[in-house]
Amino acid sequence: DGGITQSPKYLFRKEGQNVTLSCEQNLNHDAMYWYRQDPGQGLRLIYYSQIVNDFQKGDIAEGYSVSREKKESFPLTVTSAQKNPTAFYLCASSIEGGASNQPQHFGDGTRLSIL
Protein backbone atom coordinates (compact mmCIF):
# COMPACT_ATOMS: atom_id res chain seq x y z
CA ASP A 1 0.00 0.00 0.00
CA GLY A 2 1.24 3.49 -0.83
CA GLY A 3 1.53 5.95 1.96
CA ILE A 4 3.63 8.11 4.23
CA THR A 5 5.63 6.56 7.05
CA GLN A 6 6.85 8.59 9.97
CA SER A 7 9.23 7.22 12.56
CA PRO A 8 9.58 6.93 15.41
CA LYS A 9 6.07 7.29 16.79
CA TYR A 10 7.44 8.67 20.08
CA LEU A 11 10.77 10.44 20.57
CA PHE A 12 12.46 11.94 23.60
CA ARG A 13 15.11 14.62 23.52
CA LYS A 14 17.63 15.59 26.14
CA GLU A 15 18.71 19.17 26.68
CA GLY A 16 21.21 20.30 24.07
CA GLN A 17 20.61 17.33 21.82
CA ASN A 18 19.67 17.28 18.16
CA VAL A 19 17.11 14.71 17.07
CA THR A 20 15.95 13.68 13.60
CA LEU A 21 12.42 12.70 12.65
CA SER A 22 12.04 10.44 9.66
CA CYS A 23 9.46 10.82 6.87
CA GLU A 24 9.33 8.44 3.92
CA GLN A 25 6.71 8.28 1.16
CA ASN A 26 6.17 5.75 -1.62
CA LEU A 27 3.47 7.74 -3.39
CA ASN A 28 5.91 9.19 -5.95
CA HIS A 29 4.91 12.67 -4.79
CA ASP A 30 7.12 15.62 -5.69
CA ALA A 31 6.26 17.87 -2.76
CA MET A 32 6.72 17.18 0.96
CA TYR A 33 5.93 19.22 4.07
CA TRP A 34 6.59 19.31 7.81
CA TYR A 35 4.03 20.68 10.27
CA ARG A 36 4.06 21.19 14.00
CA GLN A 37 0.90 20.78 16.09
CA ASP A 38 0.56 22.20 19.60
CA PRO A 39 -2.44 21.64 21.90
CA GLY A 40 -5.33 23.94 21.07
CA GLN A 41 -3.72 25.08 17.85
CA GLY A 42 -3.87 24.08 14.26
CA LEU A 43 -0.92 22.84 12.28
CA ARG A 44 1.87 25.28 11.49
CA LEU A 45 4.25 24.85 8.57
CA ILE A 46 7.92 24.34 9.44
CA TYR A 47 9.55 23.55 6.10
CA TYR A 48 8.44 22.38 2.69
CA SER A 49 10.07 20.98 -0.41
CA GLN A 50 8.57 21.10 -3.88
CA ILE A 51 11.30 19.07 -5.57
CA VAL A 52 14.38 17.05 -4.74
CA ASN A 53 17.40 19.09 -3.56
CA ASP A 54 15.25 22.14 -2.88
CA PHE A 55 13.35 23.30 0.20
CA GLN A 56 11.95 26.50 1.70
CA LYS A 57 11.26 27.78 5.18
CA GLY A 58 7.72 27.84 6.43
CA ASP A 59 6.24 30.01 9.16
CA ILE A 60 8.18 28.56 12.11
CA ALA A 61 11.51 27.30 10.70
CA GLU A 62 13.77 28.62 13.48
CA GLY A 63 15.47 25.80 15.34
CA TYR A 64 14.74 23.23 12.64
CA SER A 65 16.60 21.95 9.58
CA VAL A 66 15.70 19.61 6.71
CA SER A 67 17.22 17.91 3.71
CA ARG A 68 15.71 16.48 0.52
CA GLU A 69 18.35 14.31 -1.09
CA LYS A 70 15.86 11.72 -2.32
CA LYS A 71 12.35 12.12 -3.66
CA GLU A 72 10.88 9.73 -1.13
CA SER A 73 12.58 11.09 1.98
CA PHE A 74 12.30 14.39 3.88
CA PRO A 75 13.88 14.13 7.35
CA LEU A 76 13.42 16.90 9.91
CA THR A 77 16.11 17.70 12.48
CA VAL A 78 15.08 19.46 15.66
CA THR A 79 18.19 21.26 16.82
CA SER A 80 19.18 22.41 20.30
CA ALA A 81 18.31 25.93 19.15
CA GLN A 82 14.61 24.99 19.28
CA LYS A 83 13.82 25.88 22.88
CA ASN A 84 10.31 24.49 22.99
CA PRO A 85 10.36 21.35 20.85
CA THR A 86 7.64 19.40 22.68
CA ALA A 87 4.88 18.94 20.10
CA PHE A 88 3.30 16.57 17.64
CA TYR A 89 5.02 16.62 14.24
CA LEU A 90 3.23 15.71 11.03
CA CYS A 91 4.75 15.06 7.63
CA ALA A 92 2.71 15.42 4.45
CA SER A 93 3.15 15.06 0.71
CA SER A 94 1.34 16.08 -2.44
CA ILE A 95 1.63 15.10 -6.08
CA GLU A 96 3.04 18.47 -7.05
CA GLY A 97 4.02 21.66 -5.34
CA GLY A 98 3.76 25.08 -6.91
CA ALA A 99 0.34 26.12 -8.09
CA SER A 100 -1.13 22.67 -8.50
CA ASN A 101 -3.38 22.96 -5.42
CA GLN A 102 -3.30 19.23 -4.94
CA PRO A 103 -4.50 17.91 -1.56
CA GLN A 104 -1.87 16.90 0.93
CA HIS A 105 -1.70 13.41 2.39
CA PHE A 106 -0.43 13.02 5.93
CA GLY A 107 1.60 10.51 7.90
CA ASP A 108 0.65 9.29 11.38
CA GLY A 109 2.91 11.76 13.16
CA THR A 110 5.73 11.73 15.72
CA ARG A 111 5.31 12.96 19.28
CA LEU A 112 8.47 14.62 20.56
CA SER A 113 8.97 15.25 24.27
CA ILE A 114 11.75 16.76 26.37
CA LEU A 115 13.35 14.60 29.05
Added chain:
Amino acid sequence: AQTVTQSQPEMSVQEAETVTLSCTYDTSESDYYLFWYKQPPSRQMILVIRQEAYKQQNATENRFSVNFQKAAKSFSLKISDSQLGDAAMYFCAYMEYGNKLVFGAGTILRVKS
Protein backbone atom coordinates in the same frame (compact mmCIF):
# COMPACT_ATOMS: atom_id res chain seq x y z
CA ALA B 1 -0.79 36.65 5.30
CA GLN B 2 -3.87 34.54 5.03
CA THR B 3 -5.63 33.56 8.24
CA VAL B 4 -8.23 30.92 9.01
CA THR B 5 -10.63 31.25 11.95
CA GLN B 6 -12.71 28.49 13.50
CA SER B 7 -14.83 30.17 16.15
CA GLN B 8 -16.25 27.00 17.74
CA PRO B 9 -13.69 25.23 19.96
CA GLU B 10 -16.18 22.41 20.65
CA MET B 11 -19.46 21.18 19.22
CA SER B 12 -21.79 18.34 20.16
CA VAL B 13 -24.33 16.48 18.07
CA GLN B 14 -26.73 13.64 18.70
CA GLU B 15 -26.19 10.53 16.64
CA ALA B 16 -28.16 10.66 13.34
CA GLU B 17 -28.61 14.42 13.54
CA THR B 18 -26.97 17.20 11.53
CA VAL B 19 -24.23 19.56 12.68
CA THR B 20 -22.52 22.52 11.03
CA LEU B 21 -18.95 23.59 11.77
CA SER B 22 -17.99 27.17 10.97
CA CYS B 23 -14.90 28.53 9.27
CA THR B 24 -13.97 31.98 7.99
CA TYR B 25 -10.80 33.03 6.26
CA ASP B 26 -9.06 36.15 5.10
CA THR B 27 -7.44 36.50 1.70
CA SER B 28 -7.00 39.00 -1.09
CA GLU B 29 -6.69 36.26 -3.70
CA SER B 30 -9.53 35.38 -6.07
CA ASP B 31 -8.51 31.83 -6.87
CA TYR B 32 -7.68 29.41 -4.10
CA TYR B 33 -8.67 26.09 -2.53
CA LEU B 34 -10.28 25.32 0.81
CA PHE B 35 -10.21 22.04 2.70
CA TRP B 36 -11.72 20.32 5.70
CA TYR B 37 -9.53 17.73 7.42
CA LYS B 38 -10.58 15.34 10.18
CA GLN B 39 -8.20 14.28 12.95
CA PRO B 40 -9.54 11.36 15.05
CA PRO B 41 -7.90 10.32 18.34
CA SER B 42 -5.33 8.36 16.33
CA ARG B 43 -4.00 11.84 15.29
CA GLN B 44 -3.94 10.95 11.58
CA MET B 45 -5.10 13.79 9.32
CA ILE B 46 -7.81 12.66 6.91
CA LEU B 47 -9.07 14.77 4.01
CA VAL B 48 -12.85 15.19 4.26
CA ILE B 49 -13.74 17.57 1.45
CA ARG B 50 -12.24 20.14 -0.89
CA GLN B 51 -13.70 23.30 -2.49
CA GLU B 52 -12.29 25.25 -5.42
CA ALA B 53 -12.96 28.95 -5.04
CA TYR B 54 -13.80 29.52 -8.70
CA LYS B 55 -16.58 26.94 -8.54
CA GLN B 56 -19.88 28.30 -7.26
CA GLN B 57 -21.33 24.87 -6.64
CA ASN B 58 -20.83 23.62 -3.09
CA ALA B 59 -18.78 20.44 -2.78
CA THR B 60 -20.37 17.29 -1.36
CA GLU B 61 -18.92 13.94 -0.30
CA ASN B 62 -21.58 11.51 0.89
CA ARG B 63 -22.78 12.83 4.29
CA PHE B 64 -20.40 15.79 4.19
CA SER B 65 -21.17 19.03 2.37
CA VAL B 66 -19.96 22.60 2.50
CA ASN B 67 -21.62 25.98 2.37
CA PHE B 68 -19.10 28.15 0.52
CA GLN B 69 -19.86 31.88 0.60
CA LYS B 70 -17.00 33.51 -1.30
CA ALA B 71 -18.03 37.12 -0.76
CA ALA B 72 -18.38 36.52 2.97
CA LYS B 73 -15.18 34.40 3.02
CA SER B 74 -17.05 31.66 4.82
CA PHE B 75 -16.62 27.90 4.42
CA SER B 76 -18.78 25.84 6.77
CA LEU B 77 -18.94 22.05 6.93
CA LYS B 78 -22.27 20.25 7.33
CA ILE B 79 -22.29 16.65 8.57
CA SER B 80 -25.59 14.88 8.04
CA ASP B 81 -26.76 11.72 9.80
CA SER B 82 -23.90 12.00 12.29
CA GLN B 83 -22.22 8.77 13.32
CA LEU B 84 -20.08 7.88 16.32
CA GLY B 85 -17.10 7.57 14.00
CA ASP B 86 -17.43 11.24 13.08
CA ALA B 87 -16.17 12.25 16.52
CA ALA B 88 -12.84 13.98 15.93
CA MET B 89 -11.08 17.30 15.68
CA TYR B 90 -11.98 19.07 12.43
CA PHE B 91 -9.63 21.55 10.79
CA CYS B 92 -10.48 24.06 8.13
CA ALA B 93 -7.55 24.91 5.86
CA TYR B 94 -6.78 27.43 3.13
CA MET B 95 -4.28 26.58 0.41
CA GLU B 96 -2.11 29.44 -0.69
CA TYR B 97 0.27 29.63 -3.62
CA GLY B 98 3.01 27.03 -3.38
CA ASN B 99 0.58 24.40 -2.17
CA LYS B 100 1.04 25.56 1.42
CA LEU B 101 -1.83 24.97 3.82
CA VAL B 102 -2.88 27.48 6.48
CA PHE B 103 -4.94 25.80 9.20
CA GLY B 104 -7.53 27.05 11.65
CA ALA B 105 -7.27 26.12 15.33
CA GLY B 106 -9.76 23.29 14.98
CA THR B 107 -13.19 22.31 16.33
CA ILE B 108 -13.65 19.25 18.53
CA LEU B 109 -16.80 17.39 17.51
CA ARG B 110 -18.43 15.10 20.07
CA VAL B 111 -21.14 12.67 18.96
CA LYS B 112 -23.64 11.51 21.57
CA SER B 113 -25.33 8.12 21.32
